[in-house]
Amino acid sequence: MNSSAPHYATTDRPRRRDAAASRKALLDAARLLFGERGYDRTTLRDIGDRAGVDAALVARYYGNKAGLYLAAIEEDGQDAVAARRDLAHIGKLADFLVARIDDLGGPGPMFRAALGEEGDVAVRAEAAAAVRRAMVDPMVERIGGDTVRARQRVELAVAALIGLAAIRPTGFFTELTALSRDDLVALFEEAFAGMLGDAEE
Amino acid sequence: MNSSAPHYATTDRPRRRDAAASRKALLDAARLLFGERGYDRTTLRDIGDRAGVDAALVARYYGNKAGLYLAAIEEDGQDAVAARRDLAHIGKLADFLVARIDDLGGPGPMFRAALGEEGDVAVRAEAAAAVRRAMVDPMVERIGGDTVRARQRVELAVAALIGLAAIRPTGFFTELTALSRDDLVALFEEAFAGMLGDAEE
DNA sequence: CCGAAAAGTCATCGACCCATGATGTTGCCG
DNA sequence: CGGCAACATCATGGGTCGATGACTTTTCGG
Numbered sequence: 001m002n003s004s005a006p007h008y009a010t011t012d013r014p015r016r017r018d019a020a021a022s023r024k025a026l027l028d029a030a031r032l033l034f035g036e037r038g039y040d041r042t043t044l045r046d047i048g049d050r051a052g053v054d055a056a057l058v059a060r061y062y063g064n065k066a067g068l069y070l071a072a073i074e075e076d077g078q079d080a081v082a083a084r085r086d087l088a089h090i091g092k093l094a095d096f097l098v099a100r101i102d103d104l105g106g107p108g109p110m111f112r113a114a115l116g117e118e119g120d121v122a123v124r125a126e127a128a129a130a131v132r133r134a135m136v137d138p139m140v141e142r143i144g145g146d147t148v149r150a151r152q153r154v155e156l157a158v159a160a161l162i163g164l165a166a167i168r169p170t171g172f173f174t175e176l177t178a179l180s181r182d183d184l185v186a187l188f189e190e191a192f193a194g195m196l197g198d199a200e201e
Numbered sequence: 202m203n204s205s206a207p208h209y210a211t212t213d214r215p216r217r218r219d220a221a222a223s224r225k226a227l228l229d230a231a232r233l234l235f236g237e238r239g240y241d242r243t244t245l246r247d248i249g250d251r252a253g254v255d256a257a258l259v260a261r262y263y264g265n266k267a268g269l270y271l272a273a274i275e276e277d278g279q280d281a282v283a284a285r286r287d288l289a290h291i292g293k294l295a296d297f298l299v300a301r302i303d304d305l306g307g308p309g310p311m312f313r314a315a316l317g318e319e320g321d322v323a324v325r326a327e328a329a330a331a332v333r334r335a336m337v338d339p340m341v342e343r344i345g346g347d348t349v350r351a352r353q354r355v356e357l358a359v360a361a362l363i364g365l366a367a368i369r370p371t372g373f374f375t376e377l378t379a380l381s382r383d384d385l386v387a388l389f390e391e392a393f394a395g396m397l398g399d400a401e402e
Numbered sequence: 403c404c405g406a407a408a409a410g411t412c413a414t415c416g417a418c419c420c421a422t423g424a425t426g427t428t429g430c431c432g
Numbered sequence: 433c434g435g436c437a438a439c440a441t442c443a444t445g446g447g448t449c450g451a452t453g454a455c456t457t458t459t460c461g462g
Contacts, residue, residue, distance in 0.1 A: 208420065214424075218427085218428055218429070226420090244418085244419065244420085245419080245420065245421090246419080247419095256420095257421085257422085259420095259421095265420075265421070265423090266419095266420065
């Protein structure tokens with residue numbers, strides 16, 4: 001992913017023309033805007049403006065809009081994968097995700113796609129796979145026991161979490177939005193910790 | 202709403218040109234398509250085709266696309282309002298909603314809008330208000346006690362339910378989709394019934 | 403210092419979509 | 433039977449968006 005990362009980040013004067021930087025700027029802007037507004041309501045021109053580069057560069061670096069979206073999903077799942085072990089506990093997962101939506105100002109592109117909002121079927125399936133890989137599978141494995149039952153419960157918990165992630169930033173549910181991050185996580189745990197054998201350790 | 206309903210529904214031969222019928226055909230098609238694909242991915246042409254009438258009639262009967270969407274939301278919340286009392290119990294509410302998404306093939310337009318997918322802010326706010334009116338408020342009132350705490354819990358439960366409603370039809374979470382309606386409701390109750398003082402009565 | 407390749411800019415095309423108003427068509431009432 | 437009003441259709445305008453390719457500018461090795 002970052003294999004083509006430049007070394008001149010350490011040099012004093014960065015190149016004015018920097019393909020890697022432009023690439024990243026586009027990706028960051030895309031992740032932000034796709035996460036806030038969703039795929040359809042985000043235009044390539046918006047992304048270009050936010051990134052401070054020409055929108056036509058999307059074609060150069062990511063092929064097309066869908067390619068950029070896919071890359072945004074990929075990155076969106078990356079830090080989740082990094083925290084994989086922690087995320088096997090529903091409380092930790094909830095905390096991790098609430099923190100993210102709070103500073104992203106919306107559900108990420110990954111959750112958005114998993115909700116089935118976006119157009120391209122392949123993209124949605126990929127997003128859902130990312131969610132399963134990063135969140136559902138580790139937790140199922142940890143719980144163990146009857147796998148089917150365990151998976152049912154975990155999937156329900158994650159689905160609930162996704163609903164929460166989508167609604168909290170809208171502000172439509174006043175209390176849900178007003179609640180502090182910690183209180184919200186505690187409330188969520190109240191519902192699911194017992195069910196997932198995940199009491200405070 | 203139906204105040205302008207025609208009387209000739211009782212006459213033997215309906216008029217070939219029937220404004221009320223066209224109106225309703227549009228609304229039904231809109232509710233279906235908006236619910237399945239969302240606002241942006243549904244075109245007025247699609248709706249017109251599905252309804253078997255010219256798409257330009259949307260302008261006549263609902264002003265514009267947003268107006269039609271609003272009407273679809275309204276109707277979407279109508280049967281929920283009718284079952285208002287029952288819906289004060291989380292189990293009943295879950296059952297009611299799961300049944301609906303299963304035969305609608307997707308979350309309704311109301312849930313879609315509440316999730317913040319759609320564009321027009323006024324429309325989303327209206328949808329969210331409909332959800333609060335039909336689901337959150339009655340349950341909060343029933344639980345009573347500390348209103349703020351009660352509302353926090355109810356909002357969380359409804360948000361979770363919305364997430365479930367959005368994800369189950371996608372088929373991305375295999376177990377969640379495979380589960381029968383009754384089992385799914387039971388699972389959901391396992392998480393929230395206790396929290397909402399809603400054990401089997 | 404030159405020249406080619408990389409990086410970035412710009413104008414434009416084609417597709418699509420909502421909205422509008424002009425234009426047909428049907429049904430009903432006097 | 434005549435004419436009007438309601439109903440429906442059609443053609444088109446105005447606008448937006450994604451993609452494309454030609455064009456300009458910068459960078460850097462030789």
